[in-house]
Amino acid sequence: MSAAIGQSGASLAKALQGPAKSLARCSRNQYLRLRAQRPAFTPARSFTASSRSFEKRYTEDHEWIDTSNPESATIGISTYAAKALGDVVYVELPQTDMEVNKGDAIGAVESVKSASDIMTPVSGVVTEVNSALEEKPGTINKSPEGDGWLARIKVTNPGEVDGLMDAEAYQKFTEESSEK
Amino acid sequence: MIIQTRACRYARLRTPQAYNRRCLSQCTLDRLAGPVQSYISTSRDPYLNLSIEHHLLQKTAPDSTVLLLYVNRPSIIIGRNQNPWLEVNLALLNPGRQSRVETEPPGLGVVDLVRRRSGGGTVFHDVGNVNWTVISPPKDFTRDKHAEMVVRALRGCGIDRSRVNERHDIVLDQGERNAEVNSGNTHSTSYKTGPEGPTPLKVSGSAYKLTRQRALHHGTCLLSSPNLNIIPDYLHSPAKPYITARGVESVSSPVGNILLDNDLFIARVQEQFAELYGTSSASCRVNEEWLEHELIRKGYDELKSFDWTYLQTPQFTLSNDSDALAEIILDLTIRNGTVASGRIRLPRTRTRDPATVQMLDEWSGQKVHEIDSWHDFISAAFRVEPSQSDSLCRWLERMFPLPTTADCRQDIE
Numbered sequence: 177m178s179a180a181i182g183q184s185g186a187s188l189a190k191a192l193q194g195p196a197k198s199l200a201r202c203s204r205n206q207y208l209r210l211r212a213q214r215p216a217f218t219p220a221r222s223f224t225a226s227s228r229s230f231e232k233r234y235t236e237d238h239e240w241i242d243t244s245n246p247e248s249a250t251i252g253i254s255t256y257a258a259k260a261l262g263d264v265v266y267v268e269l270p271q272t273d274m275e276v277n278k279g280d281a282i283g284a285v286e287s288v289k290s291a292s293d294i295m296t297p298v299s300g301v302v303t304e305v306n307s308a309l310e311e312k313p314g315t316i317n318k319s320p321e322g323d324g325w326l327a328r329i330k331v332t333n334p335g336e337v338d339g340l341m342d343a344e345a346y347q348k349f350t351e352e353s354s355e356k
Numbered sequence: 357m358i359i360q361t362r363a364c365r366y367a368r369l370r371t372p373q374a375y376n377r378r379c380l381s382q383c384t385l386d387r388l389a390g391p392v393q394s395y396i397s398t399s400r401d402p403y404l405n406l407s408i409e410h411h412l413l414q415k416t417a418p419d420s421t422v423l424l425l426y427v428n429r430p431s432i433i434i435g436r437n438q439n440p441w442l443e444v445n446l447a448l449l450n451p452g453r454q455s456r457v458e459t460e461p462p463g464l465g466v467v468d469l470v471r472r473r474s475g476g477g478t479v480f481h482d483v484g485n486v487n488w489t490v491i492s493p494p495k496d497f498t499r500d501k502h503a504e505m506v507v508r509a510l511r512g513c514g515i516d517r518s519r520v521n522e523r524h525d526i527v528l529d530q531g532e533r534n535a536e537v538n539s540g541n542t543h544s545t546s547y548k549t550g551p552e553g554p555t556p557l558k559v560s561g562s563a564y565k566l567t568r569q570r571a572l573h574h575g576t577c578l579l580s581s582p583n584l585n586i587i588p589d590y591l592h593s594p595a596k597p598y599i600t601a602r603g604v605e606s607v608s609s610p611v612g613n614i615l616l617d618n619d620l621f622i623a624r625v626q627e628q629f630a631e632l633y634g635t636s637s638a639s640c641r642v643n644e645e646w647l648e649h650e651l652i653r654k655g656y657d658e659l660k661s662f663d664w665t666y667l668q669t670p671q672f673t674l675s676n677d678s679d680a681l682a683e684i685i686l687d688l689t690i691r692n693g694t695v696a697s698g699r700i701r702l703p704r705t706r707t708r709d710p711a712t713v714q715m716l717d718e719w720s721g722q723k724v725h726e727i728d729s730w731h732d733f734i735s736a737a738f739r740v741e742p743s744q745s746d747s748l749c750r751w752l753e754r755m756f757p758l759p760t761t762a763d764c765r766q767d768i769e
Binding site: 237265266268279284286287288289290291292293295310311353 | 435436437473474475476477495499524562563564565566567568602603604670671
């Protein structure tokens with residue numbers, strides 16, 4: 177936990193440059209207080225290209241997570257994965273209130289005779305599932321990173337998100353793995 | 357019943373061979389790290405073979421490639437997201453256990469029903485069918501790669517009509533010899549097919565399971581099944597016209613026997629696997645001893661449980677609305693294998709009164725496979741007189757035959 181705070185504290189500090197020193201060396205309490213002030217910094221971020229993509233991260237297993245709202249972060253499979261799977265004919269959703277650890281299967285999809293596990297990129301508690309997929313599993317192919325989301329999760333360890341790839345890094349990752 | 361089984365297991369454990377077994381299992385567990393592994397099961401228990409397969413999927417080294425070959429006793433294997441009431445004529449699985457058998461059941465005796473962990477449709481296994489499994493890293497995996505490997509093995513046995521089709525299955529072309537085709541092409545043969553020739557016969561079906569680090573491809577291979585003529589009886593459910601289901605429905609295809617000896621096929625597949633992935637050491641025999649391993653035991657018990665077989669069923673509804681003779685119309689919604697809601701009404705042909713009776717909420721959650729008396733259930737859940745619902749309940753008994761426990765099944769054997 178402390179390592180995770182140090183890490184995200186450091187990245188915050190880098191982003192802010194000015195108050196960096198105080199943040200990087202702050203105690204846990206100070207850090208939490210500073211972190212609580214975070215919304216005050218967000219206007220600065222809205223000048224960047226897209227605040228949404230900043231919050232969206234990808235795993236090497238081709239899941240994405242949007243942590244714009246950490247109380248209810250959205251999880252799904254990437255466009256790349258949806259293409260690779262082919263036509264999805266059935267989606268197994270998790271139960272709400274289910275507690276999951278990073279890397280656990282939180283669902284599965286079936287396409288072209290294949291059952292594929294979907295892993296959660298972070299630990300947390302499932303708060304909502306996309307029941308629309310039960311009737312229209314093909315939504316995963318049509319809009320994997322939009323209407324085809326799988327579940328929402330209350331993130332218990334925000335530090336886990338830091339280890340994931342942003343959109344740019346993920347694209348590079350998929351290009352490299354298709355070359356292999 | 358269960359107590360007896362346990363006593364048996366203890367008795368076996370106390371024999372001196374138990375030590376050898378431990379030692380052996382350590383050796384086999386060490387093998388899981390090897391880069392190329394080949395196994396052959398001597399057990400015919402479908403639950404065990406699928407559990408060993410699942411263990412290899414989970415525990416072999418992520419970079420390794422694994423071949424497993426096994427043969428099952430007569431059993432019906434449904435896909436992960438399928439509906440057993442829709443896919444299987446369940447009343448035939450335990451002849452003699454059903455109180456009302458209307459026709460003479462086919463003479464296969466007890467047939468196991470297994471829900472596997474991979475996707476795809478329903479298949480029938482018996483001793484004339486060899487199952488092959490290849491587990492590999494997902495990076496090298498395509499859906500055709502190992503079906504092509506098996507076609508090369510078949511052609512090595514002289515079966516030059518075999519090829520991989522567009523559904524990643526293996527078929528035998530049935531037409532006359534036509535143009536010469538390059539023998540290295542595993543997707544076409546020199547025999548007429550399609551619009552110009554007779555329909556090819558399916559001899560092998562594929563299914564897949566993809567996990568975080570591994571890709572599993574398994575397939576059947578019909579070599580010499582004596583049961584081809586009665587398989588359709590087992591795979592035609594009387595409930596099919598009345599069920600509307602989510603999930604995966606099987607695609608039925610005409611099937612045929614290759615007419616090959618199991619051992620010859622097995623040897624050729626092992627050769628082709630070795631050719632594809634580099635020579636592996638001799639193939640390792642696996643059997644019931646693997647059940648001593650706790651994880652395999654756990655997977656085995658889960659696979660055998662009715663909860664896995666029935667509760668994993670995708671949501672569906674059952675309605676006798678299309679039955680012209682029905683005296684009462686019932687609509688039932690089954691979610692996770694349990695009754696979620698229901699209503700009954702009189703048929704439209706008999707009354708214009710649209711009044712319906714909803715099922716009492718307290719009955720929602722009732723597991724369908726545990727309902728041993730539909731008369732009791734319908735009269736309690738809908739508060740109707742038993743005499744009114746008699747024909748409906750008899751119909752329900754045919755739609756949802758009560759399964760017998762796995763232990764009872766073994767008793768019959």
